[in-house]
Amino acid sequence: MSDRWCVTRNGVAVALRDVPDLSLDVMSADVVAAVSAGARLGCWSGDGEGRIVAVLVDDAAGELRVARARVGDRYPSLTPSCPQAHLFERELAEQFGPVAVGHPWFKPVRSHARWTPGPDAWGRAADMPIVPGVVETFRVEGEDVHEVAVGPVHAGVIEPGHFRFQCHGEQVFHLEIQLGYQHRGIERAAVGGPHPQTLHQMEAAAGDTTVGHTWAHCLVLEALADVAPPPVAQDLRATMLELERLANHVGDLGALAGDVGFQPTASFNGRLRGDFLNLTAALCGSRLGRGMLRPGGVRFGADEARRRDMTHRLHAARRDVTGSVELLFHTPSVAARFERVGIVRPEEATAAGLVGVARRACGTAVDARHDHPVGAWLQTRVDPAICGEGDVQSRAWVRWLEICDSLELVDRLLARPLDGELRVPMPSLRPDHLAIGLIEGWRGPVLHLGLTGPDGRLTRYKVVDPSFHNWMGLALALRDEQISDFPLCNKSFNLSYCGYDL
Amino acid sequence: MKVALFERLSQGHQTSRYPAVLPALPDRLRGRPTVDAAKCPPQCRVCVDACGVQAIALDPMTERPNPRVDLGKCLFCGDCEEACPTAALRFGPEHRLATSRREHLTVQQGHEYALAEQLGAELMRLYGRSLKLRVVSAGGCNGCEVDVNVLGTIGWDLGRFGISYAASPRHADGMLVCGPVTRNMELAVRKTWQAIPDPKICIAVGACAIAGGPFAGHPEQLGGAAAVVPVDLFVPGCPPHPLTILDGLLRLLGKVRG
Known part of the structure; x- marks a missing residue:
């Protein structure tokens, strides 16, 4: 380079x-x-x-x-x-x-008007209303080829997005994904900030990745202000991040089980996911980790009694998760549905720039906790969990390996003293600087980029959720698959709509 | 099969006994706040300034400050509680928060909090024993959706109360909205509402769906479900605890009182 x-x-x-x-x-x-x-x-x-x-x-x-x-x-x-x-x-x-x-x-x-004055890239008039989802879509022509359009509103309790499949019978030639329905203007609003509501908007960039996004945001602000949070705060942030990973990975394995009709793990994990969310709430009062991370540190510590209680609950959850997930991976009918379905080849993953779980499931050992360590990861080594087939099974297996690692990490973090100095005051941001925060959230690396102007206010704030890189991976996974496998493939990625739409 | 049965036995029965028994809630849960205005120092407006979303206001006419917290806007982040010099404003463990009217979402000393009322006689006759809801995610962070979904797991088993989520608006008795209703979702929300047969109800879950949440004021969104459809139940929180959502739903159906 x-x-x-x-x-x-x-x-x-x-x-x-x-x-x-x-x-x-x-x-x-x-x-x-x-x-x-x-x-x-x-x-x-x-x-x-x-x-x-x-x-x-x-x-x-x-x-x-x-x-x-x-x-x-x-x-x-x-x-x-x-x-x-x-x-x-x-x-x-x-x-x-x-x-x-x-x-x-x-x-x-994302279907919004241009932010700055000037000509629209697609030649649309300034007064022309922008209708979401009304865009050109790739179309396969020919006898017996048909098109399936789904969304923006879906049958379950899930976020909105439009999916368009080009099919020949059951076989999918191509899937095109059009999002933007959740666009609420987070990046645009951060300009001139940080404003009083900016932190809350970062906590809500993707609700299931509250800790990942908030940590990346805090990291950017702390770098720009040239402060370092106390070590205890770093350990608490790491604990929160791993609990978030546990809750989501456990929930995802349950959802994958549900999609292949394997009810035991679907039911068990649905409940167990809540146990990890409740552990997060035991630290900060919010199941999603709201109100915990603040620029300069964290809000809540944990004394010995709280750590002991949390460790006890963690061990109980570990037993039940292990039993539930072993059941999943030891069931041949599940393996028959997970293996060789929704394959992304390593060269495709590299070309498309996939990240996180989806990338590690193609055999590439990348993990921001290992490659770009900050805070607790400077002392605690995390090795990337990989699996090489690029199919649904691999994406499920990487999650299981990471569940095991995170259980171990949280156990170790809870053995350390987690009270004392939690937060340092935040001075104003240095003018004309740039900083990048990269945190390995449960889907993959969450990247935040902040630029300040001469007055020390943000002139630009960029949020890149791992889903921004990975939606293309889902489209690639669907090529030549049966359309009936879409829910399974989709769940194996479980990408964020709101994190992409911002 | 045998292994699955053993595991099932080992995991045991996990459904909460609510409403007969209140489940254990985290000790740091930030539920309904309380205001003890007698503790407010004169001229103090620390809580007002600490709030990132302007959920707290002071009446200009009163001699001593008596903060008024709008739970429709409140994110329950606790920044005000942390800033308050006299512990006059505290978040308590109270999970019951849902109301039938937007203006009832007010906490202030001397103001009684009016929880949600049961549906009218005709709607109770139709939906009292079976309520199917179409959930529309309209521009939030997927946090409320997470806790709406959780009610369907074995831990809560929403079905035992006769409530379930419908896959089509044609099969639904009402709509549950999460998110501030982005401009890009406005049409979809309107169409979903129109597709639900009358009579129907609308439930707004979370700060976004009530008042825009952390995105209030952004031109990309409309400031909540009420901008598009009439709302019958407001469930505050960011996101609300699953128990808060369930409490609201059960109040609407007269299955929880008091």
């Missing part, structure tokens, strides 16, 4: 004057070269001032590389030579207008 770029680390702020202003051609070429050498495009977004800010995540080196470049109304698309950029380029066009010329499937992401 080129040494033109500014090299930084997770949770370390850099002065904007040290972030190079490259020409767009040079920056694009550097991205293509770095991605082909194994880096991942973590961010390719407008800064609101006519530039693109690019972040390359180098997991092997534990480094983050940042550069920026001025962009006009049109520029040659990066996507044909770097497919990972496809959604970032569409997002950039929707938010700030630059047209990626040569993008193979250039359309809006």
Whole structure:
């Protein structure tokens, strides 16, 4: 990778004057070269001032590389030579207008009007109402080919999204996913902040990843303000993050069991998921971890009695989860439905830039806790859990391996003293700086990027939920599958709509 | 099969005995707040300033401050409680929060909190023993959906109260809305409501569905379900504890009183 770029680390702020202003051609070429050498495009977004800010995540080196470049109304698309950029380029066009010329499937992401004054990337008039979901969709033509359209409102208690399948009988040729229904303006509202409501909006960027997103947000603000939370707060954040992972992974394995009609694990895990949410509530009063993480530290500690009670409950849940999940993986009819279904090949995962559980299920050992450690992960080593088949079974198995690891981690964290100094005061943010927060949430890495202006207020705040990278993985998994396997494949990814829509 | 039966025996019966027995709630749960205005120092407005979503107001006419907390806006984050210098404002363990009217979601000293009322006679005749709800997720964070879903697990077993979630609005007696109703979901919410046969009820779950939650004021959303449809039950929280949601549903059906 080129040494033109500014090299930084997770949770370390850099002065904007040290972030190079490259020409767009040079920056694009550097991205293509770095991605082909194994880096991942973590961010390719407008800064609101006519530039693109690019972040390359180098997991092997534990480094983050940042550069920026001025962009006009049109520029040659990066996507044909770097497919990972496809959604970032569409997002950039929707938010700030630059047209990626040569993008193979250039359309809006979240169905909203351009943020800044100027021509719309799709030539829509300023007074034209933007109707969500009314976009061009890929269409297969031919005899016996039919189209299945689902959503935005679905049959269950789930978030809205539109799915369109091109089918030949049962066989799916192509699935196209159009979201944006949950778009509520989180990034746009953060500009000029942090405002009093900003933290609450980050807690609600994706409710099931409250701790992941809030930690990434706190990490950015703490880096920009140049403060370090007390060690106890770091341990408490890690405990919260692992409890969040446990609750969601346990729930997902139950949901997968339900989707193949295996009722015992579906029922047991539905309840056990609640046990982990209740452990989170034992720490902070909220089952989703609201009100715990604050810039500078955390709100609540745990004395010895509380830690002992939580450990006791953790061990009880561990016994029941182990029994329930072993039942799942020892049942041949479950294996018959999990194995060789919804396969994503490793080269597809790399090209699409998949992250987190879905990527590890393709055999790639990446985990931000290991590759870009902050806080408690600096002392506590976490090895990525991998499995190589890229199918539903692999995604389920990676979750189980991570459940085992997280149970162990929480057990160890609860053995440490978790009270004392919990929080340090937050000074104002340093002007003209940039910081990146990268936290391995339960789906994968949650990336937050903050830029400050001369007054120390945020001029741009970017949130990248792992789902933003991984929805394409679901579409790839469905190729040549039966449409009846969609619920199972979908559940094996269990991606966030609101984290993507923001 | 044998192993599954042993595991079933080992895990035992897990359904809560609520409403006969109140389940154990976390000691740090932030339920309904209480205000002891006698403790408020003169001119103090610390709680008002600590709130990130303007859920607390002071009456300009009173001599001493008497904070008024709007539970429709409140995220139950506890920032005000932490900031309060005299512990005048406290979050208590009280999980019963649901009301029938938006203006009843008010906590203030000297103001009695009016919990949700039972449905009228005709709706009780129709839905008192069987209520099917269509859940529409309309722009929140999926947090309320999580706790709505939880009621269907064996821990709560919502079905034993005759309440279930319907897969189609045509099969539903009412709509349960989560989220502030984004502009991008407005049409879908309207269409879902229209597709539900009359008579029907609407339930708003969570701060977003009541007043926009942390997104209140954003032009991308409408500030809650009531902007689109008439609402019969308001369940505050961010997200509400499952017990708070269940309590609201059961009050509506007259299955929990007091």
